[in-house]
Amino acid sequence: MSKAIVLISGGMDSLLITAMAAKKFDELAAVFFNYGQKTLKKEKECFLKICDHYQIKNRKVIDLEELGKIGGSSLTDANIEVGVELDKKEIPLSYVPFRNTIFLSYAVSWAEVFKAQSIYIGAVLEDATGYPDCRPEYYEAFNHLISKGASHQVKVEAPIVFLSKQQIIKQCLELQAPLEYTWSCYQSVDKPCMKCDSCLLRKKAFDELSLHDPLLA
Amino acid sequence: MSKAIVLISGGMDSLLITAMAAKKFDELAAVFFNYGQKTLKKEKECFLKICDHYQIKNRKVIDLEELGKIGGSSLTDANIEVGVELDKKEIPLSYVPFRNTIFLSYAVSWAEVFKAQSIYIGAVLEDATGYPDCRPEYYEAFNHLISKGASHQVKVEAPIVFLSKQQIIKQCLELQAPLEYTWSCYQSVDKPCMKCDSCLLRKKAFDELSLHDPLLA
Numbered sequence: 001m002s003k004a005i006v007l008i009s010g011g012m013d014s015l016l017i018t019a020m021a022a023k024k025f026d027e028l029a030a031v032f033f034n035y036g037q038k039t040l041k042k043e044k045e046c047f048l049k050i051c052d053h054y055q056i057k058n059r060k061v062i063d064l065e066e067l068g069k070i071g072g073s074s075l076t077d078a079n080i081e082v083g084v085e086l087d088k089k090e091i092p093l094s095y096v097p098f099r100n101t102i103f104l105s106y107a108v109s110w111a112e113v114f115k116a117q118s119i120y121i122g123a124v125l126e127d128a129t130g131y132p133d134c135r136p137e138y139y140e141a142f143n144h145l146i147s148k149g150a151s152h153q154v155k156v157e158a159p160i161v162f163l164s165k166q167q168i169i170k171q172c173l174e175l176q177a178p179l180e181y182t183w184s185c186y187q188s189v190d191k192p193c194m195k196c197d198s199c200l201l202r203k204k205a206f207d208e209l210s211l212h213d214p215l216l217a
Numbered sequence: 218m219s220k221a222i223v224l225i226s227g228g229m230d231s232l233l234i235t236a237m238a239a240k241k242f243d244e245l246a247a248v249f250f251n252y253g254q255k256t257l258k259k260e261k262e263c264f265l266k267i268c269d270h271y272q273i274k275n276r277k278v279i280d281l282e283e284l285g286k287i288g289g290s291s292l293t294d295a296n297i298e299v300g301v302e303l304d305k306k307e308i309p310l311s312y313v314p315f316r317n318t319i320f321l322s323y324a325v326s327w328a329e330v331f332k333a334q335s336i337y338i339g340a341v342l343e344d345a346t347g348y349p350d351c352r353p354e355y356y357e358a359f360n361h362l363i364s365k366g367a368s369h370q371v372k373v374e375a376p377i378v379f380l381s382k383q384q385i386i387k388q389c390l391e392l393q394a395p396l397e398y399t400w401s402c403y404q405s406v407d408k409p410c411m412k413c414d415s416c417l418l419r420k421k422a423f424d425e426l427s428l429h430d431p432l433l434a
Contacts, residue, residue, distance in 0.1 A: 066323070098322050098326040098366065102322040105322050108315045108318065109315040109316070109319065132365065132367060135365070138362070141362040141365040142366075144358050144361065145359060148349065149318055149352075149355040151349055
């Protein structure tokens with residue numbers, strides 16, 4: 001029996017990888033991380049809806065609030081404003097230090113007990129060029145670490161790392177994945193702010209496809 | 218100013234690396250992890266005493282109880298008994314899946330904000346031959362991961378990885394490190410059980426040095 005663990009943040013990227021994994025594996029487990037993000041409530045709601053939709057019974061909400069307290073990111077630190085940083089070359093303020101490594105390490109720990117062969121993560125290079133932990137070479141290095149440090153061999157896969165936001169939306173539609181159960185905004189939980197990087201990227205992609213975002217009235 | 222983050226579990230190994238780091242760096246930060254271990258209370262007490270002794274003001278107790286809930290280890294799972302596994306070649310039951318990677322990832326996250334150049338971990342190869350995440354090649358792989366995935370470059374160092382327990386005790390004494398503030402037993406919090414692997418290794422080392430363990434009456 002093939003098994004995978006899917007990291008679901010509640011965004012479109014994680015929706016797509018869940019849809020892909022649901023087609024490919026016999027059994028899925030899903031994990032969501034609370035790291036003190038400002039939009040926690042909404043993201044967690046989306047996680048649960050996506051799990052329900054794909055009938056994923058093995059679910060964990062992992063509390064990593066201590067990570068938020070370390071600070072250093074606009075996504076968790078009340079003293080750092082969520083900004084527009086799309087065209088900057090530096091590492092964005094929204095970068096949460098080494099976050100993906102902590103997430104993946106937990107997933108590997110669970111995979112050792114759940115006996116999953118794969119871990120799916122919805123990292124995307126295009127919209128995160130400044131995030132060091134979204135690059136393919138980072139995932140290669142992580143898989144090397146697993147080969148050295150884990151008792152059970154599981155592979156981390158970032159199956160949509162080279163896709164554009166447009167391609168992600170198109171593939172979600174092709175797989176009939178429920179885009180209405182996703183959330184992208186970095187700062188609001190009632191309606192998308194349409195000002196942060198994440199809202200702007202989402203809008204641009206829907207506009208270019210001449211499609212209507214189900215989140216917008 | 219040179220800075221390091223030290224992972225302190227409250228055992229003799231972490232005491233020694235703290236003593237070493239206190240000599241070498243201008244400023245230290247210390248982190249302790251609660252991962253649902255059975256001897257939490259005692260280990261945390263030792264962590265605090267060691268921090269006080271070395272006047273480390275930057276301290277974090279990170280709550281990773283979710284890691285304990287994943288199970289799979291005799292150190293955290295009430296259904297798995299702490300056993301004697303010293304001479305086994307397999308991975309011991311006390312192995313907590315991918316634990317050190319989660320610990321180190323947190324430390325890297327903090328290091329990015331605290332601007333530490335080094336992270337000290339008291340991994341020891343000899344008494345943990347079966348633990349995949351105590352081997353030198355694991356630390357090489359982790360440093361490679363940092364070079365690919367972190368925004369701030371920090372190096373993980375395992376400065377006592379090749380020492381024996383005897384050498385660790387001797388170096389603690391040379392550095393006047395307070396061995397009475399350490400705890401090694403895997404299952405008791407009042408007095409050492411003298412039955413688990415960790416107690417047996419500690420006793421053997423003190424015996425071979427013809428020294429008296431300050432923890433024993």
